[in-house]
Amino acid sequence: MSRASLAIAGIGIHPFGRNEGRSGLQMAVTAARAALDDAGISWPDIQFAVGGSDSAGRPDTMVSRLGLTGLPFTNVLNGCATGGAALLTARSAIASGDSEIGLVVGFDKHPRGAFDPRPEDWGLGAWYGDLGMMLTTQYFGIKIQRYMHEHGITAASLARVAVKALRNGERNPAAWRRKPLSEDDILGSPLVADPLTQYMFCSPSAGAVALVVCHPALAPRFPAPPVHIRAVTMRSRRYGSFEVFSPSIPAGRGPSPSWEAAQAAYAEAGIGPGEFDVVQVQDTESGAELMHLAECGLCEHGAQEELMRTGATAIGGPMPVNTDGGCIASGEPIGASGLRQVYETVLQLRGQARGRQVEGARTGFTHVYGAPGISACAVLSRD
């Protein structure tokens, strides 16, 4: 295993959900204070901060509530991969030697219903939105429909992903959707984007996560068992990958950004598929979890059918996936979603995931994916 480039000294979360009456910034401050408390330090000890939010305001304005200490505070935004971008930025700040301890924070708050991005913000003509194609839900339906055709995945497997997510969410006090549903409930809910039904999808929501990060050499000074980040990578799409908001795609397929970011993370960390005790992948909907497992090289294409039939990805199975309920149970506050995966992995590696602990977890992997075809991955370990 390679040397760690970054360690996590403290973690904090504001529970995910609608969180009516509370702003994204308020949630972010709550999460930041929780992370500082967890690390046993205070805001003036933080030398730099990196924050991400898609629709809930500028992260650097948090200084007015946390204290005007003059620290550099960088805002980052890369869609659903915002958390990965924030972590990557923090790693660079520490690896450069400029700083030794920082805060990484992600938060968001979205209106009800599907996201409604403007085509013009994504390099597309207004016509694309006019005709009703500017929807991420369509992309996920189209992608899994093709994937099921090519790899023999059934709707039952899609339902089982959501059943597992809600079962894990039930055991996670920070999750939003905590009521278990049956396969029949999932399959019988209204179609949103064929073959995906309402309960297979995550919903835009609100929440916040903060992490105190530090140079690995400082990690033993903090009260909690140190968790190290062995790798953090990010990739944008190459020619040939099938990505959201694409009016056209090449007929032949190329490697996805998820594949490339995951492979780079495994190479950087010196550990890879088969060696992770706990895995978090982007599950915008059921199909995404299944496809991302294979795109990250964690299973063969088509093997997901067997994994879901045997419960291999449940807590207690050989490869627990999305142990906190993932996006399906937590919803997706864009800026917070990627860091939620890291938060959950740290809890698991510390042995603090009460009610949903993966026994003896020492290594973890996280993966986010977002528009317009970006992915960020991280490898974490106790040692």
Add this chain to the structure above:
Amino acid sequence: VTPDPGAAPQPAATPPGPGGAPAATAARTAAVADLPPVAENLFAWQDGTPRLIGSACRACGTLAFPQQHSCPRCCGEDVSAVLLPAEGTLWSWTVQRFPPKSPPYAGGETPFRPFAVGYVALDGGIAVQGRLTGPAAPDGYRIGMPMRLVIEPFLRHDGTTVAAYAFEPGPAAGGSPAAAPGTGSTAS
């Protein structure tokens, strides 16, 4: 890379080609001929057959839609506008079951009716996204079925109607054969 209008004639000046489109198709073509397009430079007409306007890289042949000023594959900037083949096969699809938020959606149909969206793999190595129409709507499509480009009226929520492209099951509507792979007819 703006196509020369002379090379992409308007339907009024170019009746359906000698291959003989069905009368119903010809009538539909005439009905949408006078409507303003949903956007400029998306599609054109050739011998009475609608064709999407894409771009082709002169260095590596890579096609893109809509036309763009550089090549997504080799990063070259020597690209030209081309008319893409009018037929292909369905690569994948879904159904838009709920009314999209507006904006950006501009559809004015009330009540909302679910519509299919998919990618059609055209000859020449490109698959184009579009709304799916025809008798299979909204959920009778299957991967691999032959599809062709059509131009249809699209009612906007401001009450105006524009011409928009879509794909429907079946062979090409017009008389002109699809271009050979990678060599779509040059329109500029």
